[in-house]
Amino acid sequence: MAILRSFLAIICIVLVAATSMKPTSAKLNTHYYTKGCPQALPAIRKAVERAIKHEPRMGASLVRLHFHDCFVNGCDGSVLLDDTSNFTGEKTALPNVNSIRGLNVVDDIKKAVDKACKKSMVSCADILAVAARDSVSILGGPTYKVQLGRRDARTASVNDANRNLPPPFFNFPQLLSNFEAHGLNLKDLVVLSAAHTLGLARCTTFRARIYNDTNIDPKFAALAKKNCPTSGGDDNTRPLDATSKRFDTVYFEALLKSKGLLHSDQELFKGNGSDSDKLVQRYSKNSAAFGKDFANSMIKMGNIKPLTGNEGEVRLDCRKIN
Ligand code: HEM
Ligand SMILES: *[C@@H]1O[C@H](CO)[C@@H](O)[C@H](O)[C@H]1NC(C)=O
Ligand SMILES: *[C@@H]1O[C@H](CO)[C@@H](O)[C@H](O)[C@H]1NC(C)=O
Ligand SMILES: *[C@@H]1O[C@H](CO)[C@@H](O)[C@H](O)[C@H]1NC(C)=O
Numbered sequence: 001m002a003i004l005r006s007f008l009a010i011i012c013i014v015l016v017a018a019t020s021m022k023p024t025s026a027k028l029n030t031h032y033y034t035k036g037c038p039q040a041l042p043a044i045r046k047a048v049e050r051a052i053k054h055e056p057r058m059g060a061s062l063v064r065l066h067f068h069d070c071f072v073n074g075c076d077g078s079v080l081l082d083d084t085s086n087f088t089g090e091k092t093a094l095p096n097v098n099s100i101r102g103l104n105v106v107d108d109i110k111k112a113v114d115k116a117c118k119k120s121m122v123s124c125a126d127i128l129a130v131a132a133r134d135s136v137s138i139l140g141g142p143t144y145k146v147q148l149g150r151r152d153a154r155t156a157s158v159n160d161a162n163r164n165l166p167p168p169f170f171n172f173p174q175l176l177s178n179f180e181a182h183g184l185n186l187k188d189l190v191v192l193s194a195a196h197t198l199g200l201a202r203c204t205t206f207r208a209r210i211y212n213d214t215n216i217d218p219k220f221a222a223l224a225k226k227n228c229p230t231s232g233g234d235d236n237t238r239p240l241d242a243t244s245k246r247f248d249t250v251y252f253e254a255l256l257k258s259k260g261l262l263h264s265d266q267e268l269f270k271g272n273g274s275d276s277d278k279l280v281q282r283y284s285k286n287s288a289a290f291g292k293d294f295a296n297s298m299i300k301m302g303n304i305k306p307l308t309g310n311e312g313e314v315r316l317d318c319r320k321i322n
Contacts, residue, residue, distance in 0.1 A: 027308040032148035036121055041130060043116035047109040048134040051102075056245040059135035060199025061101035066132035067195070067301065068100060069125065071182055072161045074305025076153035077124035079161075080106060080318040086155070093161030098235065099202070103319075106131070110318050124318035125150035129302045136298070139198060141247030142291035147302055151312035154321045168205045172267040172276065182304055188297040190268055190279040191290065196240040197251040201261055203228035203236045209263040215270065220259045240265075252284035 033040040051058045069079040072090055079096070080103065081089045090096055106124065109131060113122045126148050137143035166178045179189040209216065210224045227236045240261050241251040251265075260266035269280040283290040313322050 028147035028149045028303060028306055030145040030147060032126075033117075033122060037113075037117035039116040040113050040122050043113045044109055044122075044127060044130045045134045047105075047112040048131050049138060051105045051108070052135065052138050056139070057199055058102055058105055059139045060195075060240075060244070062105065062128070062131045062135045063195050063198060065100060065102050065106070066128040067192070068096060068161070068165060069128050070301050070304045071166075072164045073153065073157070074307070075125050075129060075150050075302055076305070076307050076312060077128065077150070077315065077318060078153040078156040080124050080128075081153070081156040081321070082319045084320070088158040089156040090158060090161035093158050093165065095165040095167060096161060106318050120314055120316045123150050123152045123312075123314045125152055125306065127318070132298065132302075135198075136247055136294070139245065139247045141197075142295045144295035144299060147299060149308055150306040151308060152315040152318075152321075153307060153312050166264065168201075168262040168264045169208060170264050170267070172270075175264055175267060182301075184297070184300060186275060187279060187293065188300060190276060191283070191293045191297045192301060193265060193268060194249075194251045194283065194290065194294065196262070196265055197243070197247050197249070199240055199244055200237040201240050202234060203238070204234040206238070206261050206263070209261070209266070213263060213266065215258050215266055216260075217258045220257075224261070249284055249287045249290055252280050252290070255280050256284055 048059075048062065051062075065079060066075070068090070069075050069077060072078055079090045079100070081087075082091070083089045091100065106127060109127050110122075110124065113127065114120050126146075129146050129148070129150065133144060133146045164178075164182075166175055170178065175193075176186060176189055179185065179192075184192070206224065207228055207230070210221045210228060211230060224238055227233065227238060238261060241254050243250045254260055255266060255269035256271075258266065260269070268276050270277060283293070316322055
């Protein structure tokens with residue numbers, strides 16, 4: 001009897017442990033809205049196309065929003081929440097303040113998709129994942145099937161954003177361990193950093209690099225200094241690569257020539273034959289491999305700790321909890 005009882009107790013413990021260990025990605029799928037709202041994804045695509053037509057940089061800004069969402073407690077739309085009396089949100093964190101863009105466009109997309117579905121059923125976290133995919137594809141990059149079914153967080157944390165988002169002054173080991181802490185590897189770090197094939201950076205984020213780094217092309221540095229003085233002009237912008245409206249391999253070609261704009265970009269290529277160097281070299285001359293690996297790493301990033309099932313909620317307004 002005692003043996004039977006302890007046997008049953010062990011079974012119970014195993015069952016409880018098994019059901020509370022939630023897999024981080026298994027519950028998302030690519031056809032989540034197919035039945036309930038087949039118009040959802042086309043509606044998002046249309047709204048993203050409109051926004052990019054109006055301002056090509058918006059594609060970059062939307063890709064970055066998905067990254068900043070996923071790296072802070074998972075892809076749960078937390079980056080979109082305004083501050084409340086209960087929490088200070090992520091928008092005022094150092095990597096986000098004065099920097100993240102596209103919040104109004106996300107509002108427009110949410111309105112468009114809710115109208116297409118005749119109700120609020122697509123989460124803000126999924127909107128970010130789809131908008132990032134569509135932006136990449138519209139600007140000349142690869143396309144891929146987005147995993148869907150994320151739900152939206154009911155809270156956000158400025159401290160978690162400051163702790164989790166990598167700053168541009170990180171060196172290679174710091175960048176790698178940041179990515180590894182999010183379940184990503186060296187290859188993910190190199191391909192996803194190449195999202196910097198799109199968009200702009202502010203002077204304040206690359207000033208230390210152009211004035212103090214030694215592994216930088218002197219002409220490239222001199223040119224960048226013209227619009228980024230040692231003091232003042234913090235918000236003056238510069239393209240992250242020479243073709244910042246086009247998703248291409250020019251980012252990698254620049255790294256080979258010591259023309260990475262951010263310190264963190266150039267950390268990926270030192271020219272000493274490291275594994276990171278080898279990836280940069282490979283992608284610089286193989287845009288098909290880059291496109292394929294970028295798509296896979298985006299899917300992997302999009303799978304970081306989503307809320308699923310009954311967790312969280314589907315927000316009515318991406319800026320606040322229901
Ligand atoms: C590896 C570590 C990374 C660091 C240190 C980093 C840092 C930065 C910084 C400092 C900026 C300029 C922000 C500003 O001046 O306001 C920027 C822009 C950008 N980042 Fe990253 N980033 C990293 C990885 C990523 C990843 C993984 C993605 C997406 C997959 C991404 C996408 C972008 C895009 C698209 C822009 C341009 C945004 C725009 O023009 O609005 N970054 N990043
Ligand atoms: C703050 O949290 C309390 C308790 O959970 C909740 O009742 C209230 O609505 C929240 N306030 C805001 C502004 O979200
Ligand atoms: C360059 O390095 C020096 C010495 O560490 C420091 O005082 C200076 O502020 C740095 N300049 C920039 C633009 O970061
Ligand atoms: C390349 O240089 C970095 C430091 O700049 C070092 O950490 C790394 O071990 C070097 N790799 C090789 C293969 O020499």
